[in-house]
Amino acid sequence: MPKFCSNQFPMLLAAVAAMAVAGPTDAFAQVPAEINSGDTAWLLTSTALVLFMTVPGLALFYGGLVRAENVLSVLMQCFAVCCLASLLWFVGVYSLSFSDGGAANAWIGGLGKAFLAGVGVGSVSGTIPENAFFMFQMTFAIITPGLIVGAYVERIRFPAVLLFSGLWLIAVYAPVAHWVWGGGWLAKMGVMDFAGGLVVHATAGTSALATVVLLGNRMGFPTEIKPPHNPGMTMIGASMLWVGWFGFNAGSAIAANGNAAMAMTVTQISAATASLVWMTAEWVKFGKPSLVGMVTGTIAGLATITPASGFVGPAGALFIGIVAGLLCFGAVQLVKPRFKLDDTLDVFAVHGVGGVTGTLLTGVLASTAFGGLGLPEGMDIGRSVTVQIVGILATVAWSVVVSFIILKVVASVVGLRVSQEQEFEGLDITTHGERAYEI
Numbered sequence: 001m002p003k004f005c006s007n008q009f010p011m012l013l014a015a016v017a018a019m020a021v022a023g024p025t026d027a028f029a030q031v032p033a034e035i036n037s038g039d040t041a042w043l044l045t046s047t048a049l050v051l052f053m054t055v056p057g058l059a060l061f062y063g064g065l066v067r068a069e070n071v072l073s074v075l076m077q078c079f080a081v082c083c084l085a086s087l088l089w090f091v092g093v094y095s096l097s098f099s100d101g102g103a104a105n106a107w108i109g110g111l112g113k114a115f116l117a118g119v120g121v122g123s124v125s126g127t128i129p130e131n132a133f134f135m136f137q138m139t140f141a142i143i144t145p146g147l148i149v150g151a152y153v154e155r156i157r158f159p160a161v162l163l164f165s166g167l168w169l170i171a172v173y174a175p176v177a178h179w180v181w182g183g184g185w186l187a188k189m190g191v192m193d194f195a196g197g198l199v200v201h202a203t204a205g206t207s208a209l210a211t212v213v214l215l216g217n218r219m220g221f222p223t224e225i226k227p228p229h230n231p232g233m234t235m236i237g238a239s240m241l242w243v244g245w246f247g248f249n250a251g252s253a254i255a256a257n258g259n260a261a262m263a264m265t266v267t268q269i270s271a272a273t274a275s276l277v278w279m280t281a282e283w284v285k286f287g288k289p290s291l292v293g294m295v296t297g298t299i300a301g302l303a304t305i306t307p308a309s310g311f312v313g314p315a316g317a318l319f320i321g322i323v324a325g326l327l328c329f330g331a332v333q334l335v336k337p338r339f340k341l342d343d344t345l346d347v348f349a350v351h352g353v354g355g356v357t358g359t360l361l362t363g364v365l366a367s368t369a370f371g372g373l374g375l376p377e378g379m380d381i382g383r384s385v386t387v388q389i390v391g392i393l394a395t396v397a398w399s400v401v402v403s404f405i406i407l408k409v410v411a412s413v414v415g416l417r418v419s420q421e422q423e424f425e426g427l428d429i430t431t432h433g434e435r436a437y438e439i
Contacts, residue, residue, distance in 0.1 A: 036127035038256040043132045046251025050139035053244030054146045055082050061237025061299075062150050064230040065292070065345050069426020070154045071229065071436045077149045077158070081165045085142040088169055091115060093141060094134055096174040098182045106185040109178050126254060136251060137177075144173055144200045150345030151208035155218050155423050158431050159414040167406045168207065172399055176203055180391070190376040191391040192366060192384070194263070195252040197307025197359040198395045205352020206396045207403040208343060209335075214407045215416055217342035219423055231291045238295035242271060245302045249309040262373070263309040266317035267302065273321025274301025274328075281329045296350060300328035303354035308362040312372045316365035320358060328354050356392050363388035 059078035063071045085093075095113035102110055113119060116134065123130035145165040152161075179186040180193050193199060218225065228234060249267045253260035278297025283289040304324035305317055312320070331349035335341050343349065363385035366372040375384050410416060417423075422430040429435055 034127070035124060035129060036255070039127045039254065040129060040132055042256035042260065043128050043136050043251060043254060046247035047132070047136045047139055049244045049247025050136070050143065050251065051082075051244075053241050053248065054139070054143045055079055057237050057240030057244055058143065058146050058149075059237065060233050061241060061295075062153065062345055064233030064235075064237060065150075065228040066153055067226050067426060068229040068437055069428055069435075071233075071428065072434050073158075073427035073431055074149065074153050076432055077153070077161050078146050080158075080162060081146045081149065082142050084162060084166055085145060085169055086138060088166055089134075089138045089141050093169055093174050094137065096170070097141075097177040098137065101178070105183065106188070107178070108175050108184075109182055128254065133254070136254075140196060140200060140248075141169060141173060141177075144196075144204050145169055147200070147204040147347055147351055148208045148211060151211050151343050151347040152215050153344050154427065155417055156215060157415055157418055158427075160410050160416050163414055164211075164406060164410045167409065168403065171406060172203055172207060172402050173199070176395055176398060179394070186391050186394065189387050189390065190379060190384070191387050192311055192362045192376070193307045193359060193391070194310030194362075195249045195306045197303075197355040197362070198391055201303045201306060201351040201355025202359065202392065202395045203399045205348045205350075205355055206399045208347035209341070209352065210400050210403040211407060212341050212343045212348075214404065214411070217340070218344065219420060221342045222336055222340065228292055235291055235295050238298055242298055242302065245271070245306075249306060253310060259310055259373075262313070266309055266312055266314060266320075267305055269314055269317040270305035270321035270324065271298050271301040273318055274298065274304070274325040277322055277325025278329050281326060296332075296346065297325050297329070300324045300350045300354050303351050304328070304358035304361075307355065307359045308365060310373070311362055311366035312370075315371040316361075319365065320361055323357060323361065324354055327357055356396070359392055360385070360388055 055078060059075045062078065063074045066074055092111055092114040094116075095111050096109045099109040099111070099113040101108050104110075116131075119130050119134065121129070121131075125133040145168055148165075148168070149161070175184075177199050178184045180191060180199050181187065186198075191198070245267055246264050250260040250264035253263055275294050275297040278300065279289045279294040282293040301321045301324045305312075305320050308316065308320060328350050331353045332346050335343050335346070335349050364370065364381055366375050366384070367381050368374050369381075375381070379387070407416065418427065418430070
């Protein structure tokens with residue numbers, strides 16, 4: 001993901017500077033840059049890969065983990081969130097995230113690019129068409145509320161999914177994206193989040209926990225919950241996520257260059273390492289290594305390397321993979337068994353904990369002393385870690401507080417939870433009138 005404060009993306013810095021002078025509707029078009037076909041081709045490819053992560057990747061990953069009576073409802077929720085987020089991104093969320101907000105620019109963008117106003121075929125962002133940048137960023141806005149789906153499946157009303165996801169994208173995702181990637185106050189401080197440790201995983205993970213607290217646990221939790229109905233489906237979804245993640249991380253270089261290649265390399269190393277570490281931890285604790293456990297470790301490794309992927313080297317990626325496998329595995333054992341919070345598919349333990357951990361470790365492992373690509377100019381490790389902590393605290397606090405407010409609004413307007421009868425029978429037939437399997 002582009003960091004407008006980083007010297008790795010001078011053309012994007014120029015675009016933001018031009019926006020402040022020329023106004024939000026024509027700033028990108030006035031940047032004197034020539035479109036690079038290689039960079040554009042890679043970003044278009046990455047856009048398709050990241051969309052592939054949500055539908056079908058995330059949908060299948062989540063779908064295999066629930067009861068057979070709820071698999072279609074999960075697929076429906078992921079697909080509907082994809083469509084809703086796409087339209088909201090076009091209507092105004094892109095503008096709020098990446099355009100100039102005038103006097104409020106440190107906190108939120110403006111509406112000068114709502115409905116893609118002023119963004120034509122000739123509009124340029126750095127070395128790529130701005131439409132390509134718009135589409136790439138859209139896929140991030142799609143998958144982030146999609147991740148939260150895993151926390152509330154099997155017991156939430158479908159209208160609540162739509163209303164919560166839409167409001168959350170506007171009130172949580174857009175401000176944080178602007179703070180970190182759109183030239184906001186965290187970008188100016190020098191926070192490092194290459195592809196979404198804060199913007200995607202920390203926001204989704206901590207908002208998921210807020211959702212669980214207000215929604216309540218599933219009937220029979222924790223003693224009478226059925227195991228995943230189709231681990232094979234989950235593995236297929238996880239594999240799609242893994243492949244798509246190369247677009248997620250390496251695409252965030254916004255160029256076909258060595259930085260993208262390194263981001264892809266460290267992504268693979270972290271994911272593979274975390275998979276093996278999680279498998280081993282589960283084998284030691286429970287006596288058997290499970291497929292679901294191993295692929296969950298893969299996702300933990302991918303989420304944790306995400307903020308660091310453009311800043312660390314292979315040694316840093318190996319360390320992050322080890323930490324991700326151990327720490328996220330431990331978090332799963334705490335959230336449900338210890339704290340009795342029914343985060344159904346472990347969104348907080350994997351994405352929240354992984355995103356925060358990776359963001360914090362970036363402040364250290366980006367240093368050349370640890371094989372990284374270097375800290376921002378004028379920063380040492382102490383200052384870098386401090387900035388990362390500020391980013392984490394601000395992101396988590398905003399996500400939790402605003403999510404609580406949104407959930408209260410949703411509860412009063414459409415209600416949050418299905419009836420006990422609907423939950424028992426399953427949401428596939430009671431909400432959508434369909435069944436995944438003949439019974």
